[in-house]
Amino acid sequence: MEVCIIGAGASGVTVAKSLRQRGVDFDWFEKGSALGGLWRYDNDSGTSSAYRSLQIDTSSRSLAYPDFPVPPGRPAYLRARHVLEYLESYAAEFGVADAVQTSTEVLSVQRLGSRWSVTTDRHGARTYDAVVVANGHLSVPRRPSFPGTFTGEELHSHDYRTPEPFSGRSVVVVGMGNSGCDIAVDLARVAGQVHLSTRRSAWVLPKYLLGVPTDRWSAFLTRKLRLPTPLARNVVKTVARVAVGPQERFGVPKPAHPIHREHATIGQELLQYVAYDWIRVRPDIASFDGREVRFTDGTSTTADAVVYATGYDPSFPFLPADLVARAESGQLYRRIAHPEAPGLYFAGLVQPVGPTIPLVEIQGRWIARVLTEEVPLPDAETMAQEIAAHRRWVDATFVNSARYRLEVDFRTYAGQLRRDMAA
Numbered sequence: 001m002e003v004c005i006i007g008a009g010a011s012g013v014t015v016a017k018s019l020r021q022r023g024v025d026f027d028w029f030e031k032g033s034a035l036g037g038l039w040r041y042d043n044d045s046g047t048s049s050a051y052r053s054l055q056i057d058t059s060s061r062s063l064a065y066p067d068f069p070v071p072p073g074r075p076a077y078l079r080a081r082h083v084l085e086y087l088e089s090y091a092a093e094f095g096v097a098d099a100v101q102t103s104t105e106v107l108s109v110q111r112l113g114s115r116w117s118v119t120t121d122r123h124g125a126r127t128y129d130a131v132v133v134a135n136g137h138l139s140v141p142r143r144p145s146f147p148g149t150f151t152g153e154e155l156h157s158h159d160y161r162t163p164e165p166f167s168g169r170s171v172v173v174v175g176m177g178n179s180g181c182d183i184a185v186d187l188a189r190v191a192g193q194v195h196l197s198t199r200r201s202a203w204v205l206p207k208y209l210l211g212v213p214t215d216r217w218s219a220f221l222t223r224k225l226r227l228p229t230p231l232a233r234n235v236v237k238t239v240a241r242v243a244v245g246p247q248e249r250f251g252v253p254k255p256a257h258p259i260h261r262e263h264a265t266i267g268q269e270l271l272q273y274v275a276y277d278w279i280r281v282r283p284d285i286a287s288f289d290g291r292e293v294r295f296t297d298g299t300s301t302t303a304d305a306v307v308y309a310t311g312y313d314p315s316f317p318f319l320p321a322d323l324v325a326r327a328e329s330g331q332l333y334r335r336i337a338h339p340e341a342p343g344l345y346f347a348g349l350v351q352p353v354g355p356t357i358p359l360v361e362i363q364g365r366w367i368a369r370v371l372t373e374e375v376p377l378p379d380a381e382t383m384a385q386e387i388a389a390h391r392r393w394v395d396a397t398f399v400n401s402a403r404y405r406l407e408v409d410f411r412t413y414a415g416q417l418r419r420d421m422a423a
Contacts (some may be wrong), residue, residue, distance in 0.1 A: 001025065003119045003372055004128040006098045006109075006318070009037020009047075011348030011360045012134035013087055018095040018364035022372050027128070028096075029120055034090060037136055039084040040162070047139035049179075049312075050080040053186045053239035056262060057266040058355045059213035062153065065090060070137070076213050076334045091403040106318045109133075109344075116343055126278050129191040130343040130371055133316060133327075137349055137406065138405060140315040143308050144174065149178055150306055157309040163190045164192045169304035171195070172293050174285065176202040177403075180309030181267045187307075188278035193302055195276075195293075198306045201253040201397070203264040205240050214240070214266065215355070222411055229353055229409050230260035230397075237264070250275040262399050263353070265271050311403050314349065330406045333383040334417065336363055345370075351403070354410025 001024050005012050008030035014145040019253070032045030041050045055077050056063065060070040063078065070089050074082055091097040101122075106184050108119045109131055119125045141156035157179045167190040173180050177197035182199045188194045205214050214236065221232035238260045241247075250271040273279045282301075286294045294300040314328045323341050326332060327349065332340075338344040345367050348360045377383070390408075398404040 001126045001130070003027075003130045003132060003371060004029070004109075004116070004126070005132045006106050006118075007037065007133070007135035008035035009039070009136050009348070010039070010083075010087060010357050010406050011136070011363070011365050012100075012132075013091050013096065013366060014357075014361045014364040015134055015347050016096040016099055016370040017090070019371070020094065020096055020099070022114075023116070024371055025369060027101075027118075027126065028100045029106050029118075029214050030100050030102045030311045031105045031135075033103050033104070035097070035100055036087055038086060038138055039080050041080055041084075042387045046138060049138055051157075051160050051183065051186070054080045056080070056083060057207070058357075059207075059215050061084070061213070062214045062215045062355045063221060068093060077207060085403060087337045094392040107329045109318050110169040110320065111341065114343075120250070125159070128343075130345065131287065132345045132347055132367060133319070133349075135316070137314045140313050142311045142313045142402070143279050144285075146285045146288055148294075148335050150288035150293070151290045151292070151305075152303055153305040155305070156305055157307060162305055166175040166191050166293075168306060170284070170302060172197055172285075172303045172306045173309055174306060174376070175309035176265060177263070177268070177309060178265055180307075181265050181270045183272055183307060183309055184279050185269045187268065188273050189418040191299075194273075194279045194298070195282050195303070196279050196281045197285055197293075197295065200257065201255045201281070202254055202262065203237060203259045204247050204252055205236065205242055205264045207266055207268045209236070209239055209243055218271070218354075229411065230258075233260045233264070233353075236259070244271070247271060252281055257397070257399055261397070262401075263403075303355070313402075314406070328405075330394075331387050333377070333386055334366070335390070335406070335408060335413070336367060337383070339375060339383040340382060341388065349406060350408045350413070352408050352413065359408075359410055359414060361415050362417045366421060369421055375423075 003026040005028040032043045038048045059076050060078050064070045105121045110117045115127045116131045117125050117127050141158045163186045170193045171191050172195045173184045174197045184194050184196045217236050221227045250273040285295045286296045291302050293303050316324050333339050335350050347363050394407050
């Protein structure tokens with residue numbers, strides 16, 4: 001068995017670890033000059049969306065790979081450089097740090113009979129029994145389109161690094177996810193005025209509740225008390241509204257949708273900045289007219305810059321177009337195996353309710369056991385039924401948004417993969 005791994009971020013590192021532990025030979029290619037993926041600030045691969053003030057919204061205890069705790073002495077919420085140091089330590093601990101071939105871009109992946117031909121810019125074409133795509137899905141910006149033309153500065157959050165260039169300026173941030181709210185707060189410290197534009201608002205939860213990281217409350221409710229995830233999220237929301245106060249009192253509109261229909265925004269400072277008018281919450285943008293930004297409620301403002309914190313699209317430029325559609329929409333068996341392309345697997349192509357890094361570690365072990373034939377894959381019809389059932393769950397559970405096409409529930413999904421391996 002010869003395998004190719006593409007990408008050396010949090011997913012690629014743990015796949016390499018699992019393959020090595022199961023005795024599977026692999027080549028491992030990374031476009032950048034070092035491992036780390038999006039956690040390497042200003043990664044020369046161009047794939048990092050990290051900004052200087054980035055503080056991860058998952059606590060370090062929840063974030064960790066199951067077999068490698070975050071070392072003591074780290075803050076409860078890690079900065080990007082802390083996560084990078086953690087990934088480097090993980091790779092060294094499991095003996096794969098020197099296995100990655102850096103500064104090597106994969107140009108194409110093509111089926112060649114029952115095998116796969118992988119062409120890189122440094123080594124030409126090589127053939128493999130399987131390919132594991134772990135290049136991430138948070139590096140190709142998704143930008144909305146509005147009528148009119150904005151003549152000020154426009155950029156996506158992918159390209160945002162520091163607030164200083166916006167000192168004294170009026171800035172509109174589009175999008176109320178974690179990045180949008182983080183960047184709005186970061187900008188508010190130096191900008192003349194920040195406007196935060198949102199289509200449907202968002203539920204805002206603090207990073208700490210009664211001095212405990214908020215996701216630890218969620219973990220206790222789902223893992224210890226075995227509450228269903230929607231119920232647990234509503235319990236946390238209720239505790240937050242009692243402890244902090246209703247967000248609408250600060251000036252952040254209460255969403256019409258229940259909290260379990262969409263990811264909550266985790267931020268300790270947003271509500272205060274809105275209450276102090278450093279940040280003004282606005283509805284969706286209706287149109288642009290030069291420097292004027294018009295909103296759907298009929299109001300407008302003059303802005304110097306617009307920052308689009310509007311998410312990302314999965315991108316696999318090295319794959320044939322006929323294989324990409326299923327991957328981009330999450331229509332993969334167990335969100336990993338391509339049902340129409342035996343030997344093609346994806347790691348980390350999920351957006352979980354819960355932490356991502358421990359989940360991709362389970363994916364890595366599952367992939368390794370599939371490749372060693374310890375976990376058999378079902379027939380095409382069974383795969384199709386599993387994929388269809390998952391799509392029905394996504395459609396019934398979340399709001400209709402491209403953001404949720406890769407959604408999984410941590411506890412349910414991890415349980416499925418573990419049961420596969422246990423069987």
